[in-house]
Amino acid sequence: MIDILLSNPGFIIILAGMLCALIPISEIRKFLVGAAPIAAAYMIFTAFKDAEAARTVISVGGQDMTLMRIDRLSMLWGYVFCLAGVLNAIYGLHEKCKLTDSSALIYMGAAVAGVFAGDFLTLFIFWELAALSSVMLVWKGGENAFPAGIRYLAIHVLSGVLLLAGAVMFARANGGDFTIQHVGLENKGGLLLLLAMGIKCGFPFLHNWIQDAYPKASITGTVILSAFTTKLALYALARCFAGEDILIYIGAIMTCFPVFFAVIENDLRRVLSYSLNNQLGFMVCGIGLGTQLAMNGVAAHLAADVIFKGLLFMSMGAVMLRTGTAKASELGGLFRSMPLTTVFCLIGAGSIAAFPLLSAFVTKSMIITAALYEHEWIVLAMLLFASAGVMEHSGIKVPYFTFFSHDSGKRVKEAPWNMLVAMGLASLLCIFFAFPWGGYQFLYSLLPYQDVHYEPYTGNHVVTQLQLLFAAMLAFAALKKWKVYPDERRAEILDFDWTYRRLGKNIVLWIDAMWTRLSANMSVIRGRFFDSAGKKLYNFFSPAGAMSASAPSGLSAVLTGGMLVVLFAVIYLSRL
């Protein structure tokens, strides 16, 4: 039992989460929240023996389940999750909430365990566990969060069911082998698996749960949520669909479309959710390219993204904690009262925009270069366009409207010390990952493929990237000067979720209304048909009906005789 527990680093995090649910003392819980990811990271460190894949297999009901499979790919994901876990733990130190602590740990543990799962059944279990535990974090967000959480849960459970169905179909066609391996679309069940992972990854038209649930979750909840769910799906995608051509185009579209939504959205946490979607697009595209360079880029960008996106969500969370809102139209001028948060947010913004010396510069460029090497010109153009778009919504819009812009007149305290520490550490990491003297080399040494060489700091790369960013800033300044840069306005922006939140709901309501009207107006016809059918059923089956008439001993005796006759008839006919 113990060795099963110790087989997968995720299990001890889940265990710590369960313990947290029982511990009434906040300090002990906080210790566990911080210590569990560190312990898990240590376990990954000891479990990983170079390129050889370590495995733990148990048999449940005749089905082999690979609880632990570690290789360079899963190792990196595991480390990144643990790192995010520690940062989130520090960020959440001020909050005394048993539910958040335990569900955050279980959620994170499920994500880690899912990454190290070696077969689809184990993955399915943690896939669903991650969904179930994370919905608690959404629900902590208040009134609007509850229905959003229900939608979130429904979509994720659907994703899990699709995953299981796809896995079963794939395994059937594959001689009962549930091992997570390259699946590809041409195999049976591949489409279902892609759909399941696509939902969790936020593929276009399947992405709405991100922008629906994340901005409505609690302050710490959003930070925690942003790190794991989509990244777990990305891992599964990298395992099963690397090099699948369609992903290149899906990814490219994913990088572009959120840009347009982010620019008109007022809720800055929702802007960041679109930005999350956009960054995922880069990684999905890289998985689709599937070359060693691209996969390295995906892994590296994942590490960078978890940190800088976490940092941006953290800074918005700090602002929200102090001012009570994250709406661009209500904020502005906060650099006066939250200067440290401002600096951290700017570092995060610079990282996501890929300024040289900040993390995305050394990671995103790998994916873009891979697209260049493959001569995917259209895709490359879309990625460049999206890079400029990132500069707009995350690089400029988020810090500008929060900390500069018009002064909202809000004078608040600086963020609590623990948030500042978490943001500071994340900022340091953003710088470290791109540090030209030893920083990015360390990050690259953890990547799955060590044979490919990539040099981020070439003169041309630095120069062109700076051109792009400066030109974007010029456009911003010019548009601002000519007063064509739109002001932030409060509004609900429609996205594809309109189909189910409005259209679907209205169709149901319409059907309901029409049905009511129909029953009122056409009661005669309806009555004639349904009533008589219902009445007949009732007359036949109800306690007073023909089928249940009590005291039918006479009738039953006759029936028994009749039965015998029927039987004889059948027997007789069978002899003919």
Added chain:
Amino acid sequence: MDLLSSYPSWLITHGAALLIILPLLVGAITSVLPRERLAWIVTLIVTLICVVTSLGVLLDVYFNDAQLYKMGGWDPPHGISYIIDGLNTPLIFLICAMALLCTIYGLPSVAAEVEPKKRAPFYAAFLIGVAGLLGMVVTGDAFNVFVFLEVSSISTYVLVAMGASRDRRALKAAYNYLILGSIGATFFVIGLGFLYMETGTLNMADIGNILRDLDGGSRVSLVAFGFIVVGLGLKLAMFPLHMWLPGAYAHAPSFVTVFLASTATKAALYLLLRFIFMVFDPSFEYVITVVTYVLTALGCIAMLFGSLQAIFQTDARRTLAFSSIAQVGYMLLGVGMATGLGLAAGYLHLLNHAVIKAALFFALGAFWYRYGITRIDDFAGLGKMMPWTMGAFTLGGLSLIGVPFTAGFTSKLNLVEAALQRGWAWAAIVIVVASILAIIYIGRMLMAAYFQSPPEIDGEVVAKNEAPLMMLIPMWLLALLSIAIGVNADLVVEAAQGAADVLIGGGV
């Protein structure tokens, strides 16, 4: 194996005889015991011994092999033999275990539902009924089957009638049951008479051998087959011979309902299996025709009609009674496939359904015990008034529907697989439709219990009043067991597979 080696060898060797003789003798004594508490303790001890013995027998068959016990040392076909094999040992254990759980449950329940002076005889009748059921299942002699069938039936009529102090309608139900049960038994014994005419022996294995030599025998054996199937069909509540069942289940004391629902029809179904596959043989044209067309058709009709009828009931017990008829339909469908998989699935559903239905009826008994509730309309707020009992009921209900990770799901899944393997896709559809109907009738009760608020009396909400522990223990044991089977069904599936192997393998 370790557990088995801790048994004294005589207990294993004579286990078959002990299982019948002990409750029969003690039952006779119990009827004259002066105090009900004493009668209860005696019953508890006897059922406990039976459980231990039957477990030993079960393990013995599992690890060693089937055995033939010769009563008084006389060899068959002259003497009476008892059979212990993979087909009947799971059922023997089921009957004994249910008897024990019912007895535990009976301490509060019987005290509430049966008149004080009738309680000692009640336990006596119960023990004799247990002996009868065990006898039906164990014996290898055809006439002996009839005798034990009558022993169990007569004691059951008495037990049902004892519900009269709670509900006067029990008398009418018992009378109904008596008439129809007697008709069934008569049909059965007429069939046996014909068989004796044809083969000149009453030993089941012997009859089987002779019939096989005769390649199915003359018209006499055809007639015998017809009578036996109809007679047993009545006992196992095969549609449309189920008329006695809802009344008996609804008005008998809760204790009896549980015991009847989980064992009596199952024992009759077991007899049907043994007669069809081991006394007669599916290789005979007339047998396979009846099995394939009549049993399957009746099974499917029972599944749909039983479920529909359950939906329209107002009384919770009647709902579950009609659901039982539908569940018998599932088992008959499995039998009707006449393949190894189908039989195993049917047998599996037999075992699972016994567990599920017993848990549900236990809960219904507790509802009556605390609040006098029998109608579904009165379920309102039960989720708050009796959370633990309702919890067990919910688990049982979900299992009956066949929600994943419950026993019901396991057996329905096996049935569907068997149907698909047989090439009967339509049967899979019927199973799914019947399950959807089950969602409706179970859902109705759960909705009322959880989504409506408890009734108010004089402006005050009815207080929470949980069932006594003696009721909760057996109820939860079974509810958890049904989940455990759903999570890992290996043991039960293996038992069902063993039973199917015996049937397909033929002969003792």
Added chain:
Amino acid sequence: MADDVTTDTHNQSDDLTHPLARKFLWLADEKVIQNFIWLPIIGLAVTIPLAFVYPFDEGHKAPWDFFASWAIIGFVAYSFVVLSAEPLFRLLSRKENYYGEEVEPEVIVAPKVEVHHHD
């Protein structure tokens, strides 16, 4: 959720300003804002000529790669995104309670203060 929100309409540089931020209040200065545009202009003025020093790798070059192409891409893409905001907003925006959700109060505690009026 919000604690210690103080709305200050008159005095920008009083005690409520964070001590670390005092030295940076010039960031809100009207002149600085007006002249911010020079920062990217100078940046471009440096990096575009530098592209001659560090040319594109001839082996791996997109069809559109020449010395100032990334600056043009950046400027055009950025402007396109921002300019598309207005029509998109008209098309897609609805009232905040469109989905029947609870909305935080519309009016802020005090009217907005335009920073550059202060001087």
